[in-house]
Amino acid sequence: MSIHKEQVKSALSQVIHPEYKRDLISLDLIQDLIIQEKYISFTLELPRKDERLADHLKRECTAAIHKFIDPGAVTDITVGINISRQRELDGDADNTAPASKPQPETVLGGVKNIIAVASGKGGVGKSTVAANLAVALAQTGAKVGLLDTDIYGPSVPTMFGVTERPNITTQKKLVPIEKFGVHLVSMGFLVDTDQAMIWRGPMVTSAVKQFMQEVAWGDLDYMVLDMPPGTGDIQLTIVQTVPLTGAVIVSTPQTVALDDARKGVAMFNKVNVPVLGIIENMAYFVPDDMPEKKYYIFGRHGARKLAERLEVPFLGEVPLRERVRETSDLGTPIVAAEPSSPSAIGFKEIANRVEQSLIVRNQEKEATRKIDIRIRP
Ligand SMILES: Nc1ncnc2c1ncn2[C@@H]1O[C@H](COP(=O)(O)OP(=O)(O)O)[C@@H](O)[C@H]1O
Ligand SMILES: [Mg+2]
Incomplete structure (x- = not known):
């Protein structure tokens, strides 16, 4: 028997917040509810750190799910806690509802544009494009960050030759590592890739x-976001979590990659993130000993x-060249190396x-807000 979201929501609507005296669903404190077969995971949003309260609510949520859903149908429940000061509830411990008006996006207040580099398929050169795009933007004098969200296959550590671990500020924030003018953060800085392989979607x-x-x-x-390959749940949740300004899609010219690129465009359209354009990578092969030749x-x-068919801008093509791969493998993207x-x-x-x-996009549209994926009662 498969579990339905509605069942889980109705179980969680039985859990009462001890301070607000209302249930977690009507308080809108449950986010990112994901069900994968017998596995349930969600995030509990709390306005401040309170381990006792968090533990209490976790236990109550687990108990409610076990009580209201056939125990044989559930094997694993993961409750994440997100301390979100934006979710500070109105008033004190009275019966007031959480602030329902949209809250300003404060999480990344200092970041002007967030660009996702995505594709349908893996191995088409997303990370290569993300790395070189970030370095090229930094070379124009812009302040640039690169966030590697490909937790199962992070590329930034290799492509930027990062072997050190990042520092932590006194406010317990991670300090990005700067290379070639780009501020870098990657899961690969923190976690052994083999270990990340067993992570499930919600943890990602x-x-x-x-x-x-x-x-x-x-x-x-x-901020350039190097996305994991594909258009599944993980990618969708990432694009829903981050207030993206726009997305660029990388594809190689062959049909299988194009089919997936089309899915990528569709995914961003679905969540109203503007597609800034498509990049054709490995457009043709240029041998080093015959640089005037192009092999398609x-x-x-x-x-x-x-791009023409989908009426999105075409942003250019990148040839397949040995030095592009070599420089990446050696830890200096080609835009910095040569x-x-x-x-x-x-x-x-x-x-x-x-x-x-981006200029056109920012003139035509308002800033993209983080898409609201909170569960409504
Ligand atoms: N234009 C290119 N010329 C040569 N090698 C490339 C090019 N683009 C990507 N590669 C190589 O192809 C492999 C896959 O690229 P990568 O950027 O990691 O793809 P993805 O992030 O889409 O999985 C890497 O070894 C990379 O160096
Ligand atoms: Mg990659």
């Missing part, structure tokens, strides 16, 4: 949230045509078009 989401909230990002003109090994102009090489110039042109696309 809460880690990404922490990266937004518990990192001393400071003022940034651009994955087909010709596939991503460019997709800034005047044709590949680096290609990335810089793309960065320029991303900036243009």
Whole structure:
């Protein structure tokens, strides 16, 4: 028997907050409810740190689920706690409801633009594009951050040659590591990748949230988000958690990658995040010994045509070149390692078009707010 969200919500609506004397669902304190077969996970939002209260509520939630849902149907319950001062409830311990008016986005107050670099497929060069885009933007004098949200396969440590661990401020915030003018944070700085492999979706989401909230990002003109491959639950939750300004989609020219890129565009459309454009990576192969040759090994102009069909901007193409891979593997993205090489110039042109696309987007639309995924009673 599969579990339904409604069942879990109705179980949690039996749990009464001891201070507010109302149930957790009507107080709107349950977020990110995810059910995967027999596994239930959600986040309990509390306005302040109170371990006793958190433990009490966790126990009550678990008990309520076991009481109201067939015990055979549930094998595992994970309750995350999110201390969110934005969720400070009105009044003190009286019966008032939580502030229902939209709260200003304070989590990343100093960050002007957040750009997700996504694709449908893995291995198409998202991380390569994200890294070089970030360095190229920094080279224009902008303040840039790069957040690697690919928890199962973080690339930033290798691509930027980071071996050290980040420092922690006295306010217990993580300090990004700066390389080539880019402020970097990656799960790979903190957790052994083998260990992260066993993480489930909800843990990934809460880690990404922490990266937004518990990192001393400071003022940034651009934050680039290197997304995990795919358009599944994890990706969807990330784009719903972060107040994205826009997304760029990376694809190679062949049909299988394009099909997935289309899904990527659809995912962002679904959550109203503007797609800033499509980048065609590995557009053609250029051998080092014959730099005048172009081999269209994955087909010709596939991503460019997709951009036209979907009526989104085409941001440019990146050739498949040995030095692009080599420089990444050696820990210095090509834009930093060989800034005047044709590949680096290609990335810089793309960065320029991303900036243009952002200007247009910011003139046409209001700032994207974090999408509200709280569960309504
Ligand atoms: N334009 C390119 N030329 C040469 N190698 C590339 C290029 N783009 C990506 N690669 C290489 O392909 C592999 C996969 O790229 P990566 O950026 O990690 O993809 P993703 O993040 O989409 O999984 C890496 O080894 C990377 O160095
Ligand atoms: Mg990657």
